[in-house]
Amino acid sequence: MATPGHHTLSVLVENRPGVLSRVSGLFSRRGFNIDSLAVGPTERADRSVITIRVDCTRHSVEQVVKQLDKLIDVIRVLEVHPDMAIERELLLIKVQADATHRLEIMRMAEVFNARVVDAGADSLLLECVEHPDRLAALEELLAPYTIVEAVRTGRVAMTRASVANDEGRAPLRILG
Amino acid sequence: MSDTNLQKARARKERMLGAEAIIRSLEAEDVTICWGIPGGAILPLYDAFMAIDHSIEHVLVRHEQGAGHMAQGYARATGKVGVCIATSGPGATNLVTPIADAFLDSTPLVAITGQVPTHLIGTDAFQEADITGIVMPIVKHSFLVQKAEDIPKAIHEAFHIASTGRPGPVLVDIPKDLQLTEIDFAYVDTIDLVGYSPEFPRELEGIEAAADLIAHSRKPVLYVGGGVINGEASDDLILLAEAMQVPVTTTLLAKGAFPDSHPLSVQMPGMHGSKYANWTIHRSDLLITVGARFDDRVTGKLDAFAPGAKIIHFDIDPAEVSKNRFADVSLVGELRATLPALRDAVIARKDNAARLEAQGEWLRDVQSWKRDNPFRYKKGDKLKPQYVVEAFDKALKGKDAIWVTGVGQHQMWAAQFLSIDGPRRWLTSGGLGTMGFGVPAAIGAQQGCPDAYVVNFDGDGCFQMTMQELATARCYDVPAIHAVMNNGWLGMVRQWQELFHGERYSETNLFGTIPDFVKLAEAYGVLALRAETEAEVDAVVAEAIAARRPTVIDFRIDEEEKVYPMVPSGAASHEMIDQAWDNEWVEEGV
Ligand SMILES: Cc1ncc(C[n+]2csc(CCOP(=O)(O)OP(=O)(O)O)c2C)c(N)n1
Ligand SMILES: [Mg+2]
Numbered sequence: 055m056a057t058p059g060h061h062t063l064s065v066l067v068e069n070r071p072g073v074l075s076r077v078s079g080l081f082s083r084r085g086f087n088i089d090s091l092a093v094g095p096t097e098r099a100d101r102s103v104i105t106i107r108v109d110c111t112r113h114s115v116e117q118v119v120k121q122l123d124k125l126i127d128v129i130r131v132l133e134v135h136p137d138m139a140i141e142r143e144l145l146l147i148k149v150q151a152d153a154t155h156r157l158e159i160m161r162m163a164e165v166f167n168a169r170v171v172d173a174g175a176d177s178l179l180l181e182c183v184e185h186p187d188r189l190a191a192l193e194e195l196l197a198p199y200t201i202v203e204a205v206r207t208g209r210v211a212m213t214r215a216s217v218a219n220d221e222g223r224a225p226l227r228i229l230g
Numbered sequence: 231m232s233d234t235n236l237q238k239a240r241a242r243k244e245r246m247l248g249a250e251a252i253i254r255s256l257e258a259e260d261v262t263i264c265w266g267i268p269g270g271a272i273l274p275l276y277d278a279f280m281a282i283d284h285s286i287e288h289v290l291v292r293h294e295q296g297a298g299h300m301a302q303g304y305a306r307a308t309g310k311v312g313v314c315i316a317t318s319g320p321g322a323t324n325l326v327t328p329i330a331d332a333f334l335d336s337t338p339l340v341a342i343t344g345q346v347p348t349h350l351i352g353t354d355a356f357q358e359a360d361i362t363g364i365v366m367p368i369v370k371h372s373f374l375v376q377k378a379e380d381i382p383k384a385i386h387e388a389f390h391i392a393s394t395g396r397p398g399p400v401l402v403d404i405p406k407d408l409q410l411t412e413i414d415f416a417y418v419d420t421i422d423l424v425g426y427s428p429e430f431p432r433e434l435e436g437i438e439a440a441a442d443l444i445a446h447s448r449k450p451v452l453y454v455g456g457g458v459i460n461g462e463a464s465d466d467l468i469l470l471a472e473a474m475q476v477p478v479t480t481t482l483l484a485k486g487a488f489p490d491s492h493p494l495s496v497q498m499p500g501m502h503g504s505k506y507a508n509w510t511i512h513r514s515d516l517l518i519t520v521g522a523r524f525d526d527r528v529t530g531k532l533d534a535f536a537p538g539a540k541i542i543h544f545d546i547d548p549a550e551v552s553k554n555r556f557a558d559v560s561l562v563g564e565l566r567a568t569l570p571a572l573r574d575a576v577i578a579r580k581d582n583a584a585r586l587e588a589q590g591e592w593l594r595d596v597q598s599w600k601r602d603n604p605f606r607y608k609k610g611d612k613l614k615p616q617y618v619v620e621a622f623d624k625a626l627k628g629k630d631a632i633w634v635t636g637v638g639q640h641q642m643w644a645a646q647f648l649s650i651d652g653p654r655r656w657l658t659s660g661g662l663g664t665m666g667f668g669v670p671a672a673i674g675a676q677q678g679c680p681d682a683y684v685v686n687f688d689g690d691g692c693f694q695m696t697m698q699e700l701a702t703a704r705c706y707d708v709p710a711i712h713a714v715m716n717n718g719w720l721g722m723v724r725q726w727q728e729l730f731h732g733e734r735y736s737e738t739n740l741f742g743t744i745p746d747f748v749k750l751a752e753a754y755g756v757l758a759l760r761a762e763t764e765a766e767v768d769a770v771v772a773e774a775i776a777a778r779r780p781t782v783i784d785f786r787i788d789e790e791e792k793v794y795p796m797v798p799s800g801a802a803s804h805e806m807i808d809q810a811w812d813n814e815w816v817e818e819g820v
Contacts (some may be wrong), residue, residue: 067425068424071374071376072362072363072372075363076366079367080367113552116552117549117552117553119650121549122547124547124549125390125425126370126425126426128426128506129424
């Protein structure tokens with residue numbers, strides 16, 4: 055119970071001014087560190103999903119979910135279990151690539167389903183949408199060629215289509 | 231809200247300024263009184279207060295903190311939502327302390343602030359402060375109104391959120407230009423908050439599990455917090471306790487939720503609680519927690535709190551369950567629903583008579599601790615504060631009295647020596663521990679309950695933080711009595727310095743004669759009295775109670791007096807220290 059672990063929370067919110075700071079502020083106020091955070095629109099214009107990854111104990115994650123649930127603009131909070139969900143993140147990465155290494159890098163990119171989105175005289179800009187662990191692996195492989203710049207979006211997650219509607223989503227609302 | 235006010239609001243289909251719409255919305259919420267100070271960004275609202283006919287009394291205070299605490303005092307004494315109003319920038323920031331106080335003590339409060347005009351927001355305009363940002367971690371919710379048409383809706387939702395579920399403060403920030411915009415008033419009485427559902431499904435499935443734990447317990451205790459008062463569940467609690475025949479301990483916030491004079495009461499637990507409450511908890515094998523939150527001032531060292539007890543937790547707020555202490559069984563919902571359900575379940579059990587029999591010995595133990603270890607104090611040459619508290623308690627016995635306090639030693643003496651038998655009759659700043667709460671909270675409580683006798687036990691330090699509100703008391707003729715326990719020190723801090731910091735009294739001496747509280751009170755035109763001996767105490771208490779006008783009494787008390795017993799910070803809650811007595815207390819083997 056006391057050992058920390060990673061937890062991905064999917065927080066459905068009403069698209070109201072200040073909602074992101076309410077959510078993120080709650081984490082810092084209660085002493086949780088956010089590993090990654092991604093916000094974006096949903097199928098409904100008036101709602102957004104904030105995907106948050108935290109590293110904390112199970113007890114803590116239950117606490118933070120209950121506190122999140124108390125925010126008026128938060129509609130529901132789900133913990134997304136990795137084995138029942140698809141998790142993706144976008145990486146943009148610029149790598150030094152002179153003529154001698156260019157092909158090598160491009161082949162490697164192919165293996166990771168990364169695309170070359172721009173090329174300069176001695177660098178390549180790659181884009182990759184993948185599971186965050188795969189992105190980390192790609193970055194590691196590219197490191198020897200010198201990474202000029204890299205940026206990631208933070209993960210988003212969704213329960214697999216093959217999982218019956220509620221299984222992969224554990225709403226942690228505890229009603230006693 | 232009352233039907234007539236609601237119907238009036240619905241029927242109103244006029245064109246009006248946003249400012250007037252604020253007033254009409256407040257009327258629809260049954261607001262009859264509010265507290266505040268005008269200023270640039272809220273001027274249109276104040277203009278409307280004067281320009282139109284309406285049914286709201288506005289009380290002009292001397293500092294916005296006073297407005298906030300008055301609204302809190304009113305709310306806690308009456309159970310209604312308290313309303314305070316301030317201008318943008320410094321007016322709004324002066325409300326931060328009462329808002330935080332209302333947040334920690336779950337008080338329904340709506341704060342309305344003016345904001346700079348919409349087109350100036352974000353430009354560091356004159357008196358611009360991002361007040362919704364500033365209060366974000368200390369409100370239940372806040373609104374920055376964006377369109378004048380949204381004013382009625384925002385106010386309606388603010389009242390709904392402040393007063394339902396676990397109550398708390400809500401801030402509504404309204405830019406000046408919106409107050410000056412003409413709108414078609416349309417009162418929306420539906421609530422459109424998908425993310426907020428305070429009416430929990432009444433899941434009573436935990437009841438049987440709770441009744442099971444109770445049936446198997448040999449040493450149960452009801453640990454009661456302020457939720458019982460907010461949940462209006464005192465009567466249900468009394469019925470439950472009497473049916474179960476278990477001791478009841480009431481936290482600082484819950485004083486009065488269960489009668490202090492009840493034979494089952496073991497009064498207050500925690501740092502300056504009774505020995506018998508702390509021993510009862512420590513020895514208990516089952517804590518039936520009702521609307522309480524395992525605050526560190528109650529638990530002391532958390533690991534050592536009620537070490538042998540299982541926990542049943544009743545609360546309206548699911549986030550309190552297992553926050554500080556794991557709950558074996560929890561029931562989230564309104565106490566007025568869950569407490570009677572538990573009572574029925576306990577009584578219905580076939581083995582209930584056997585349980586009562588088996589728990590009888592425990593109850594006898596608890597009662598003997600209570601009999602042998604009352605709160606007490608030693609008389610000396612100088613006036614003892616506890617005597618003052620007892621004198622008021624005696625003088626107002628049988629009358630409707632509301633007791634208010636500041637924060638410090640005097641607060642604890644009042645908590646220990648007052649006997650209070652009903653809810654909403656003890657108003658103290660518990661969670662935030664706000665010095666300066668007393669004077670304004672007493673004024674607000676008195677305005678909400680004009681016939682009650684309101685007594686504010688204040689410290690000389692606390693009093694000086696909000697004493698400017700004596701002007702408010704005088705102007706509105708609010709007869710609350712402010713009993714200043716003048717020990718010349720920031721006494722509670724001094725007590726810690728004496729006991730734990732080698733008597734180094736760093737920056738705690740207030741020099742008790744500065745100011746002269748009697749002259750000060752006279753300057754405000756209120757009744758000013760002083761007492762230094764017990765005989766004088768008896769006389770001034772009688773005079774003040776008879777006067778029915780705003781009163782300040784300067785009680786010159788023994789500066790050496792300390793609050794005992796005490797759980798030192800970080801100790802386990804049953805490890806209480808005490809002063810030496812001639813007839814030493816028998817420390818039960820706990
Ligand atoms: C606004 C605020 N500032 C500081 C404190 C810390 N504090 C707690 S009790 C206390 C002393 C209060 O002095 P006084 O009002 O004279 O009461 P006494 O303890 O002497 O009865 C202080 C400074 C506080 N609780 N609130
Ligand atoms: Mg003092």
